[in-house]
Amino acid sequence: MAYTSIKDISQKISPYRKREEILDSWLVKRLDTILPKVMERSGIDTWVVACREYNEDPVLKVLVPCSMMTARRLTILVFHLEDDKKVKRVALTRPGIGLDAYYEAVWIDQKNETQLECLARTIDSLKPKKIGIDISKDLAFADGLSHTLYEDIKNAIPKHEDKLVSAEEICVGILETRLEEEMVAYTGIVEIAHTLIREAFSSRVITPGVTTSDDVKYWMMQKAFDLAIDPWFDYEVTVIRKGKGEMPRDTIIIPGDLIHCDVGIKYLGLCTDTQENAYVLKIDEEDAPDDLRAALSSVNRLQDIVVSCFKEGKTGNEILKEAREKAIAEGIRPCIYSHPLGIHGHGAGPMIGLWDMQDGVKGAGDHKIHEDTVYSLELNCVCYIPSWSMDITFCAETDISFKDGKVHYMYDRQERLHLVK
Secondary structure: OOOOOHHHHHOOOOOHHHHHHHHHHHHHHHHHHHHHHHHHHHOOOEEEEEEEOOEOOHHHHHOOOOOOOOOOOEEEEEEEEOOOOOEEEEEOOOOOOOOOOOOEEOOOOOOOOOHHHHHHHHHHHHOOOOEEEOOOOOOHHHOOOOHHHHHHHHHHOHHHHHHEEEOHHHHHHHHHOOOHHHHHHHHHHHHHHHHHHHHHOOOOOOOOOOOEHHHHHHHHHHHHHHOOOEEOOOOEEEEEEOOOEEOOOOOEOOOOOEEEEEEOEEEOOEEOOEEEEEEEOOOOOOOOOHHHHHHHHHHHHHHHHHHHOOOOOOEHHHHHHHHHHHHHHOOOOEEEOEEEEOOOOOOOOOOEOEOOEOOOOOOHHHOEOOOOEEEEEEEEEEEEEOOOOEEEEEEEEEEEEEEOOEEEEOOOOOOOOEEEO
């Protein structure tokens, strides 16, 4: 049964200690099951992740336990895919920083061996064919190796320098792929986001003629903080008004307004990204005007078209092109800018358009769709509203998963406007 209020949600939020236990159990399974698959798929048998405290590699957060919130001084992790398809994991760090239960410690003689000397010895022992390092022209997620450390690594292993390659495919794979346990939890996390919006877009929060768009925005952000759930970006609540279009921020909400929000929460290390719309009823209205409801239907149709184009092995740019062609053929004026979702709100994986790049996204759009991944289905339609005698840009965003060759809505999508009386 769906949550009915924020009060219901508060009973479902785990305390911090329980969250750590969950996340650390997921870490073990991720390293044991997901990492071997993505390393094999990449064709790279050895992966080196190196970063300094407060200049962390973006991928570090999915490789270490909760107790290790930052790198420690210089942190070096090495992964090697062995013949039995298991990954050997070693840490070239000082003991006692939180990694001992997850990695084999190999930097033992710290008085007589530097970390980089230990790295050279470790690499020699593994006899790698390809060594992946986190450098990438196109993706920040795979470009976490600093220039200084890049030079240090090259100088430490000169006889292996010609084996150094970009570990972009590993970084994307380990960040984008969700465990079964994460997928199950994700549904409930997305439901929390929908419930937050549903209550915000109601008379419990909005008093027409009194409440401003910023009042609604900060109500949602405060509720997230009260629940010990992190907003991962600054929420947006905007008013679209007949004859005027989008109004300035902190506008007083009045009957006849269309209200739009963009909200994202992060719980159990997983991000949501949701946009929904509400209509403020006039005194003689029981529902939104037909043409506004038709605009939402057009957006729903565009969603149908985009998800119908998902197929494992297709690139984000291929999905974008196919979906746009189908939508335009149906008379829809589409803008598609859907993106991967997970540990990061704008996550690693195939980008399916950007709002200002409707002909494809070089680099990020060339990545392929893989199983067990999550996306924010973000898009809009330009719709003519006869009763307003104007075009409006009608935006929507909901979260979907791709599993077993099919797209699944993680909780639901908006098919009816929220109504505020």
